[in-house]
Amino acid sequence: MREFDYSRADNVDSAISAHGGQASAYVAGGTTLIDLVKLDVMQPDRIVDVNRLPLNGIEVLDDGRLKIGAMVRNTALAYHPRVEHDYSVLSQALLQGASRQLRNRATTAGNVMQRVRCPYFRNGVSACNKREPGSGCAAIGGDNRSVHAVLGTSEACIATHPSDMCVAMAAIGATVHVRGSSGERAIDFLDFHRLPGDTPHIEHDLEGDELITHVTLDAPIKGGHAAYIKLRDRSSYQFALASSAAIVALDGDTIAAARIAMGGVATKPWRAQEAENALIGQPATLESFEKAAAIAMQGATPYKDNAFKIPLGRKAVVRSLRDATARAQNQDQGRDQGQN
Ligand code: SF4
Numbered sequence: 001m002r003e004f005d006y007s008r009a010d011n012v013d014s015a016i017s018a019h020g021g022q023a024s025a026y027v028a029g030g031t032t033l034i035d036l037v038k039l040d041v042m043q044p045d046r047i048v049d050v051n052r053l054p055l056n057g058i059e060v061l062d063d064g065r066l067k068i069g070a071m072v073r074n075t076a077l078a079y080h081p082r083v084e085h086d087y088s089v090l091s092q093a094l095l096q097g098a099s100r101q102l103r104n105r106a107t108t109a110g111n112v113m114q115r116v117r118c119p120y121f122r123n124g125v126s127a128c129n130k131r132e133p134g135s136g137c138a139a140i141g142g143d144n145r146s147v148h149a150v151l152g153t154s155e156a157c158i159a160t161h162p163s164d165m166c167v168a169m170a171a172i173g174a175t176v177h178v179r180g181s182s183g184e185r186a187i188d189f190l191d192f193h194r195l196p197g198d199t200p201h202i203e204h205d206l207e208g209d210e211l212i213t214h215v216t217l218d219a220p221i222k223g224g225h226a227a228y229i230k231l232r233d234r235s236s237y238q239f240a241l242a243s244s245a246a247i248v249a250l251d252g253d254t255i256a257a258a259r260i261a262m263g264g265v266a267t268k269p270w271r272a273q274e275a276e277n278a279l280i281g282q283p284a285t286l287e288s289f290e291k292a293a294a295i296a297m298q299g300a301t302p303y304k305d306n307a308f309k310i311p312l313g314r315k316a317v318v319r320s321l322r323d324a325t326a327r328a329q330n331q332d333q334g335r336d337q338g339q340n
Contacts, residue, residue, distance in 0.1 A: 240264030
């Protein structure tokens, strides 16, 4: 049992000052950190409990964006009326993540900061460049079926980012707001998580004692309808083999706007902007969706056990686009019938 200092902060300034450096960690829900400390994979000298920080609010800003406090629990976020109505893809993704008990504890910031589920990372003994830089990667050439990626990989690491919530946020468009002893910063959500490259131990853009204070979601797409499809080995309490968040707005039968992000197949929440661009102005048909899905998975690199993720990822994209479009068409039909 390793010893560490523990303190509880009542406000953001005292949390940042208690953190004080690299060997410290903030803890909120603890659904990642406590596991990894018990496994001796993470060894912080100091843990700063941020559960009492007043960062629990959800509010609509004047410009239409939604501000979500770092400490908002996943359940509260999923069932917030504004999220259910304007950002249903986020609500759907959250409710397909983890278990009810975990969602009740897990926070917005903690979910953004989730660490990988690669068993070689978590067992504490295998070669793992993420846990021990320069030691190698046991997953390449090992068992790499379920929590290993085909997009955004490198020769140093192929672990997938495990979050469902982050996939939805990548599709919506979001900004991560952080504060540390050197001031405040706003980081585009798509730049927050890093590709592994040759430094897989550096997973995100946070520096030193910086703390996530809130996340803002872009204003909702006018007329947008959404679907989150998560394909996995069992239907609950399981990470995605492939997932897709899609938001579609129609002009008649033509796609006026589209957003696609994928999970389970990539080393970070994966926005498929080229696929989105290919959909704009196209008819909302299966053929258009299949073309976009093929573009979304372009450049995928299969490993020993996970080549199936390439067609599975395409299927997830097609299904999410199909379901989002069906919701948009149903709404249009309902409006037309109401006018007759
Ligand atoms: Fe470690 Fe990444 Fe390789 Fe897994 S895939 S063993 S996390 S370096």
